[in-house]
Amino acid sequence: MSDLAATPARPRAVALRLGHDPLALAGAIVVAAVMIVALLAPAIAPFPQDAGAAVHPLDALLPPSHAHLFGTDEVGRDIFSRVVYGARTSLRISLEVLAIAALVGIPLGAIAGYAGGLIDDAIMRITDVFLAFPALLLALALAFVLGPSVGNAAIAISITWWPWYTRLIRAQASTVASSGYVASARALGVSHARILLRHVLPNSVAPALVQLSLDFGGVILTAAALSYLGLGAQDPTPEWGLMVSQGQSLFTTNWWAVTFPGAAILLTAVGFNLLGDGLRTILDPRQALRDRGT
Amino acid sequence: MKKRSAVWALLVAVCLLAAGTALAAGGTTTVDTTFSYASENTIVTEFDPAVSYSNEIIAMNNVYEQLTRYNSRTKKVMPLLATSWKSSAGGKKWTFQLRKGVVFHTGRPLTAQAARAAILRTKQLKSGAAYIWDAVKSIATPNAQTLVFTLKYPAPLDLIASSGYAAYIYDTKAAGSANLHVWFNKAHDAGTGPYVISSWNKGQENELRLTAFKNYWGGWKGTHYTDVLFKHVPTPTTRAQLVQSGGVTYTDRLSPQLFASMKGNSAVKTAEGTSFQNLIAFLNTASGPLKNTKVRQAVADAIDYKGIVAALKGSVVPASGFIPKGLIGYTPGLGYTKNLTRAKALLAQAGYGPGKQALSLDLTIANGDADEQLVATIVKADLAALNVNVQVQALEWTTQWNKAKSKDPAQRQDIFVMYWWPDYADPYSWFINLFHSANPPYFNLSYLNDKAVDTSIDKVEALTATRRSAAVADYNQLQHRLISQAVAVPLYVQKYERVFSRSVGGYVDNPAYPNVVFVYDLRPTS
Amino acid sequence: MTRFLVRRLAQTIVVVFGVLVVTFGVARIIPGDPAVAYAGPRATKVELARVTKEFGLDKPWPVQLRDYIWGVLHGDWGTSLYTRRPVLSDLGVALPASLELVISALLLAAAVGIPVGIAAARWRGRISDVVARLVAVVSVSMPVFWLALILQHVFFQKLGWLPVAGRYDANLDITHPLHVRTHSVLVDAAISGNWPVLRSALVHLVLPAAAVAAYPAGAIAQLTRATLLETVAEEHVRMARALGFAERTVFGRLALRPALNPVLALVALVFAYALVNTFLVEAIFNWPGLGMYATSAIQSLDTPAILGVTLVVALAYVLANLLVDIAQSIVDPRVRGVR
């Protein structure tokens, strides 16, 4: 089986090839926009204090206007400012979750793939157990124990997210482990740890990079769902899922309270998914092969 | 496309076809004699008429009847199971004449002895609103039609007997030798009212169904609703769309915006009116940081009452004291107003406030109530400005209540937000239940233990029957004391906003029986 | 075949055991003494002691774990503090409603996803491919609760085509009462030949199923396109074309069947995701499934019910995985040796 692990291509080359795929390009633009909005939130948001604890009950539920681009919510806060700061909350949760998931999942996957046998089986069964638990139900339990909050939602999601990376890396690592140069390294008496670090991990990490870019959208959706159910972000934290939940009873009469936060979730998730798809075709040659159809 | 996916396409087509035909079939509407009531909360927590004290009032008042019924419009007590009554010996002796020809749903006739047994059982069980019968020393039944009450102190017994809670007359022999309480909670009833319980499935959307009681003493001449269906529909938008589409006949409270949008809608009728229901935030005077009066007063001064009323878009009116307008003892000009400077000063004296030690309070509200959620958001924001962090927890009502009554004070909340309305059209219920000391706590969730307040409450009910002006003065003085001590904060008085199908005739809102619809009195039109 | 099944069953049992242990662990870390929660705050000391003993809360935790697992296997999943009924009987009512919604959503997703995936692969690079890929990405990125609100608003409020909520028309209870056997309205109505209720149930199912079906449909379309393109690049398709088979047959029977294998595996993953998505949709459509049961359990701090829901969702996921593995070996003989 020839070694299909892709050596990570140089960033410039990746950007170049992204340009060819219109959908991936669109994704990259949306993601860049969301990141800029998140970074420059204080500058972009006309009413930064509305993202905090400020309320203006007298201006409750004003329709979208020049002053309030997206209108105001049921306690008079400017929805546009809160959606802008919401970008920050969502990106922070995704970074937190994916960092934890990658740091736990990837090494475990590498060990399982490399070691094989009993260790592999044990790790994979543990992974299966955690995969069986949807993030929602763990968030439920955590909301009990530590009280619902953005942080606890992030913990709950990462607990159920790392197994995906373990599974992904294990498949890749076992192929790398069975290849020639690992056998020769071991023959030279190189320690298991060094082999894992120098050979197995670098060559298995590419698919994980692709999965990471795809998962940004997934984590944002899951976090929004938890906040919608009241298990994640709590008022006054500006979080898109929470804003949809709060505006829900106003949907038929004041459409803007629900529409804009929901659209923000959708747009951001679409952006990351398109970008992820684009990266996958570049970083994972097998997929490229499939796409060219030769 | 290939054969396989053609099959799939066919499947989807069948679904859509079903959609079309169903709608066509739904088109023909004969006069619909089922009155369906969409409620935000689950309907039944307790079936025993002696103990029932929660949302099931909306069903119980169609199954059971009281001796009398209060008419909020004329402010008079009307005959129901009792045709006439008179009081003597300075209001300490009341004689009621019972209506003839009334039969319980169990088949037994309504006699004075049966009525006496029902009231005594309710009194002995001492739960729910049983306190309303405290004034009764003994009940005599000289004959099958006459009830004679002897009271320990003068009290308005005709008004008390009209209470929406704990005043139902029921057949105490309904369960024979079995335990009556357990029998009731198997969804049985032993009332005299126009409807009988026909089916109950907890946790389902169509939770409770009542059906007409054939030999109801009022008879079934003319057009009446033959069935009453209580549906649990938590989401406000869904309830609004159901009533608008004819999916349900009546819905309880919608959000102010939804109600405003319904007014212009030809498919429904709307009704607005003042109510005796107000939203009160109880501050924990017994444990936690609010034990310090200065901190409580600061919290009371920090809240933006005008903002709350404005945000609720005309569905509420500002509160003045604890007694709503329309009841004796109502005192205008007693409401709080936001006073930030005084709030800061008071907090500073207690060592809290901006730049000083942060204060954390936990506030509980009932889950799913959009108005309470909004109030919590505004209170949290107002207090955040004073470096006071309010943790809001939305809980199921019974859980919120159990948390407040827990034996360990540390588990209890600092601020308990809930609605209150009188059991009968009299202010006494606020004070005996909410501010009179009681151990273990029941509804006195400020945990107030103030001898002066207790003694004043104990004598005010008797005064109402004898020297009304003295009673009014007492209520006035009581409210001033409670407000100055910031024991609890009245946030607003709710306006009832009803939305029901155009086909409903003869609807009259009676605020003495909160959210209750007396379905028998309505006329279904096509 | 049997060797593969036995190994797969053994793995499943280990995972189920793992799930039970984790659920038990979660129960232990949830604060609040279960006895107090059950007996009620006003319970006397004696009452609390009795409940503690009855629940066996005084024994060391390994013993409690053994009792817990023994209990679960024998149908004793504890009593719900909220409904005061055994959790298992509550789940017996709630699970069929959620399963009815999830399964119809997955069927709808396959009915839409697979043809879209085929079309995208067949006309790769052309407009319909780009459009199909865009539609798939949007449906995968759609927040399901937001979609549910929009569907309800458009199809009920504005167009009035479909009912707003509930499982079937309430006044059918009088004219055509449904004989409840399995608590799945579709199944019960079909068995007892109650066509009006069946039709009304189908109509009430369309919107919630569509909302839940969005993610799976997109995911299935994306994967079908990818695996189909991969299969079409293989030798046997070059041979099929050389034998004169038309593209229609190539992209249909010849390439699709081998390409379906990974799609089946996806169905298992997407099943759990869809089941959780029903939690978000049920409140909006007033669908009395696991979601509504879990939400009311959350609000009333009802630990046994929460654990019951956790366990049943986890077991459903494990079972779905097992069923998919079996289906895969049927669909694609290469997978685990022939029958």
Next chain:
Amino acid sequence: MIEARDLTVAFGGTVVARVPELEIRPGTIVGLAGESGSGKSMTALAVLGLTRHLGATLTGSVQLDGEELTGLSERRLRHIRGRRIALILQSPRAALNPTLRLSAFARRALVLHGVPRREADARLRSVADSVLLAPDVLERFPHQVSGGEAQRFAIALALALGAEYVLADEPTSALDVTVQAEVIALLRRVRDEHGVGMLLISHDLAVIDNLAEQTIVMRAGDVVESGDTKTVLGSPSDPYTQELLAAVPTIAEGP
């Protein structure tokens, strides 16, 4: 006879195969030699018009018994593929649909080309016997048969369809030596007994020398030498052919 003139196959701008002239007469075998990537396979696919599926552009003419194939509609071309010109591929088992039993796959191909279902089974079984394929092998799935059996089945299917020409793309390269001999013998019988014209593509000059009367040598897409096998392989004029021959450890004597 298959006649190709000035055949070029290009991906985007780059030409991958240019064949000035190719003639395959019934009952004869034309060898096509060259390193891998020299455009040999592309030439075979070009004849069957299958380069279009890979997104390549085809110029030049391909005639079958005088009928120009390059201009034909896809529908007309499909009648010729398999029925008159068959393709044999390098990895025999991978060339068969993995989810169909061999008999089921053959039956679909035969029915596609108008053979009634009843007759299809009989025709397949008789041809299978002629290529020493036991009936039970036909009931297996591709991953349960050996490489040799799969290749023999492919040839049997071509014969069952009545193909007059066979384009064999490295038919023996993926087989071990013993099975290679069997397949080579079978190909010779197909030429001699069934009068089938064949294009034999291989990088193994021994196989070409063994079977082919005519030989063409390609390098990087271009034909560097063509003519009788004896002259091309015996005394090559082109330096590249000489290098190729030198690289082969043993030279089998001519037929």
